[in-house]
Amino acid sequence: MSRLAVTEKIITAKVTRGLKWSDVAAKVGLSKEWVTAACLGQMTLNEEQAGVVAEVFGLTAEEKQWLMVVPYKGSLPTSVPTDPLIYRFYELVSVYGTTFKELIHEEFGDGIMSAIDFKMDLQREADPKGDRVSITMSGKFLPYKTY
Amino acid sequence: MSRLAVTEKIITAKVTRGLKWSDVAAKVGLSKEWVTAACLGQMTLNEEQAGVVAEVFGLTAEEKQWLMVVPYKGSLPTSVPTDPLIYRFYELVSVYGTTFKELIHEEFGDGIMSAIDFKMDLQREADPKGDRVSITMSGKFLPYKTY
Amino acid sequence: MSRLAVTEKIITAKVTRGLKWSDVAAKVGLSKEWVTAACLGQMTLNEEQAGVVAEVFGLTAEEKQWLMVVPYKGSLPTSVPTDPLIYRFYELVSVYGTTFKELIHEEFGDGIMSAIDFKMDLQREADPKGDRVSITMSGKFLPYKTY
Amino acid sequence: MSRLAVTEKIITAKVTRGLKWSDVAAKVGLSKEWVTAACLGQMTLNEEQAGVVAEVFGLTAEEKQWLMVVPYKGSLPTSVPTDPLIYRFYELVSVYGTTFKELIHEEFGDGIMSAIDFKMDLQREADPKGDRVSITMSGKFLPYKTY
Amino acid sequence: MSRLAVTEKIITAKVTRGLKWSDVAAKVGLSKEWVTAACLGQMTLNEEQAGVVAEVFGLTAEEKQWLMVVPYKGSLPTSVPTDPLIYRFYELVSVYGTTFKELIHEEFGDGIMSAIDFKMDLQREADPKGDRVSITMSGKFLPYKTY
Amino acid sequence: MSRLAVTEKIITAKVTRGLKWSDVAAKVGLSKEWVTAACLGQMTLNEEQAGVVAEVFGLTAEEKQWLMVVPYKGSLPTSVPTDPLIYRFYELVSVYGTTFKELIHEEFGDGIMSAIDFKMDLQREADPKGDRVSITMSGKFLPYKTY
Amino acid sequence: MSRLAVTEKIITAKVTRGLKWSDVAAKVGLSKEWVTAACLGQMTLNEEQAGVVAEVFGLTAEEKQWLMVVPYKGSLPTSVPTDPLIYRFYELVSVYGTTFKELIHEEFGDGIMSAIDFKMDLQREADPKGDRVSITMSGKFLPYKTY
Amino acid sequence: MSRLAVTEKIITAKVTRGLKWSDVAAKVGLSKEWVTAACLGQMTLNEEQAGVVAEVFGLTAEEKQWLMVVPYKGSLPTSVPTDPLIYRFYELVSVYGTTFKELIHEEFGDGIMSAIDFKMDLQREADPKGDRVSITMSGKFLPYKTY
């Protein structure tokens, strides 16, 4: 799986060159959320986007090519994540999963919130008792239909 | 585990009485997100809150008592959820997990977004191309410290 | 989980009354695929549909009520199914999974075939060398978008 | 496992040469579904087919040899797939598994739809509300017999 | 799952009445292998066969009805069996699995031995060094075909 | 684990030299079932047998040495096999496991069929409706004893 | 599974009657190891042994019948045991597993120590630094043979 | 994990030099059970012991150093072992686990048999019906205490 090799090269380049994801995103001209996911091997870049990323991280022409191939998605090594930051998101699904289900069905009926037609925005929320992480997610509601 | 029995009684009462979570929440005087989670056995109610919930769902005194005991949390029967609506949230963790990690660390340094000092708000977002589910999450950032 | 109890009552009624899914579907006025899935606890019926199903299987008013509640989906007891008929479908995903991925991406780009905006039709296909099962699936293509 | 190495070389060649599976299939003279699965290490090619594939992807004589050996099948790294496109197919088995079972048994009696004597066809289905993926599967029905 | 309840009743009846599977099979007029599997909830009986089994084990009319419904197959509680007798068969698959694969492909090409169009015969094989269990399995070879 | 390396070298040599397991077995002077299992790293060869195998596949003296070491057995990468041919054997254990148990205990009492003092023979069985795979297994019955 | 019910009744009777396994074994006239395993649902008793056990624990005639049926073996609820005493034995297998393998093969060649033709003896070993548990296991060596 | 590399070098050296564990143990001056476990990466050697082992297997100074570091223990690649010899020990834990528990508690009260303050001895036991493997285990009993 060569896309994985490209992802690892990007991560190494980021560490050694001291880059920031938000700066890379600004150069690509898209949100930091989408660009980071793409650089981490979860999204597909078009020619122009791939060109910018390749230049930023010093990728070869073949490596750039891989950025334009749809990757095999899923960024975690285990089904229950061990990393504490990522686990907290898993815990939210575990604790609030049935709450998400009840409230979305109450408002929209049977269906799901799309994880494909989806975008999100992650911000620092200043708070005197300690700053907070604020994440806004927006996914299209897709109804089940009878047929 | 009697709390589970109370949760099942609440769900049955909701179905047969045709109640809505948002109405229950209004009576309790708190957000629909927290109240639904509490009714589904994930949060702990105080005396007053438990009294309202017990009345709404027709619970006995002993059942009301259980609402005030801290429950064993985790609302899902399998570690990878099978329900499509809930799975989409798991998929977001799987696809965007490393992105969450990178962006939060870039902004805040090493630490996590708390899933305890946490609140969220789920809304319908009108959209001509199909309404969307909008979820805003806010969790305190907790830094790792050296010692 | 009371919906499960209703599902089991439907299955028992089907066995003892000698009913056929296609006849039930004809009475509901929808496809046999959707109606069977609904009776097996995977889809949500509206008032009218639930009324027909309740009559066919002799359900009580409360049981009918449950048919109109969105169920917790997922119809199988293990993540790798043990039943030979169902396993063959799992095997198709295992063997052809990457082929589905390659061909859909080649034709449509990055995205998925929806399992929500989805319908299917299952037919007997006469064949002198032995009749065949023919299944036509149709799911909307949902593209990933940049943001 | 050398067949795996050949598969990876094919995928890399496809990316760097900018090939399309449908073109490869046309050269082999078979369906794109079967040819893609074969190139991805799930089917066995005969001498002539292997010759075409070897030329298209620039394989050595030994690598071509491997294409003619029956592979160890199963194309996915985890038993529940993490890739969203492939997961949707798993979800269909999870949600509709018991429906497949009921309807096939109702029509054919006890037995299975073969995943070996099987073929499929994947097409774009134009739709004003958004194009759809259409997949037609055809598998021989194999009855259990008494003995 | 009522078929399970019928299976348990059959097993209990067998214990308390002191019946033998080979005698039951003789009454049904089929092999002991198929009849035992059917009584253990893995095969489907026709009206006449079900009648005999119902009489032998003292089943009610409704229980007899369940024998004629295709069961959800798979007779073991865990994916790796804990019972020593059954584990030895699992061990044979683990140790000889790749040998089965190599020899069947060498003789027949790509395909499988059917587990559906399948029969078997289990016999005592007298041996001065200790009697042996002899099992003869016969399954139709099903070839993969190109399309 | 060097025995694994030797196994892989044998498989590669078989592919590139176009050898057949039955021919190798004939040279060793034993059954094709045992010899194939041994070459696939599941059995232990004596000096003479290892010499023949080493010559056939072009192994070095050290590689030949490894053939004479008892291997860590178990030939499959996952506990539920993904390869369709091998899965069918797992399915037989899953569906017929309790039948094996009942019939062997009925005939022999409490104990097991040995998977060690065991031999088998795999043959093509000509059949006008399609040739069949015939496997005869013979394992010593080992009784549990009281003490 | 009625044998399970009998096992639970035996355990309850033991607790309420204040019995000791060694006394039960003395009445049966066999080792405490075998008799305890049999009472816990892992071995099969003959008519006479079952009669003694039934009397000791106050079982009914039908319950006694179950003691004479070969049970589905495996006494633990999880594949890695959680109970500390039992886990230590699992740990011995985990830590010393390869040592057992090496030393038995060095002494006997390829084969196994039988877990069927097996007996054991568990004793208190007085020791001034703290008494010890001493377990002596004896299992027949079963060699793999060529064929 | 370099200790693993040293273990593999030891195993390879043993095969190519034709050494026996009992001879190595004699040179070290300890039991064959402890020395084999140590060479297989499960125990920690002191300077003198490491020196002997290093000489016997031809290890470098750095490799010898690793023998003196406490290893990460656990010698098996899967939680349920696939190798038949090792599996039999796992089966003993599965079948006799609750028997060990009952008898040790009956004799000693609540506590465990230590797997740390533990030693064992493995011997061939001559038997006209076939030689046996005899293993004597001795572990200190550690009582749970109230506090």
Next chain:
Amino acid sequence: MSRLAVTEKIITAKVTRGLKWSDVAAKVGLSKEWVTAACLGQMTLNEEQAGVVAEVFGLTAEEKQWLMVVPYKGSLPTSVPTDPLIYRFYELVSVYGTTFKELIHEEFGDGIMSAIDFKMDLQREADPKGDRVSITMSGKFLPYKTY
């Protein structure tokens, strides 16, 4: 498993009677840590302790009897706990596991900290920035010995 039933009765009695673990412990005359674990089915009480607990929770004579039987230990329903409070302890093992190992071995050599000869004390630690949970664990070091 009747001990489980007693545990559930104790928990229910605690909820309905509004008892506190520290008060129960005071009556028993032991630490709250040990007494709570015992009441939750993880430790074994002697006659006198069981008498106090039985009176406090209103248990019958037979239920009291069960408190004096060594329980099958392990208090959690899944191997990775879902409850957030308990998960944090699992996370400490996951993150600090290798640190525990390094530091204990550095100080004591090869061996373990006993989880049997173990006691602990849990206290509130006042802190102006938010009170803290303080847990002091003390376990005997048990060295591995050569033999």
Next chain:
Amino acid sequence: MSRLAVTEKIITAKVTRGLKWSDVAAKVGLSKEWVTAACLGQMTLNEEQAGVVAEVFGLTAEEKQWLMVVPYKGSLPTSVPTDPLIYRFYELVSVYGTTFKELIHEEFGDGIMSAIDFKMDLQREADPKGDRVSITMSGKFLPYKTY
């Protein structure tokens, strides 16, 4: 994952140079617990700390860079640890998990002990009956709040 490579280099350097974690910690000027965890790839070092560690273990400038990147945490290869020392901690969570939960909730109400705002201290506790490992953990209590 290059941080892993740095961790392995540190461990190797420690073995070959004969360093002690407590000495490394003294040079860094922080606790041995935090420094060891950081060196084992679980914590993030600042420029100055990384400089000391790099010098002690002889790391390159790029390797030092990696020490300052937040690592993907979780130090164990399996979800249930196989190493006996680390398993004992897992066992404590398994046996005492519900006790931790009850006592912390009794003292503090609903919430958790933080594993982030956390510190610990590991000491040798002299004891005539055998020295003990003493671990003091201190984590901030984080309450769930209503919203």
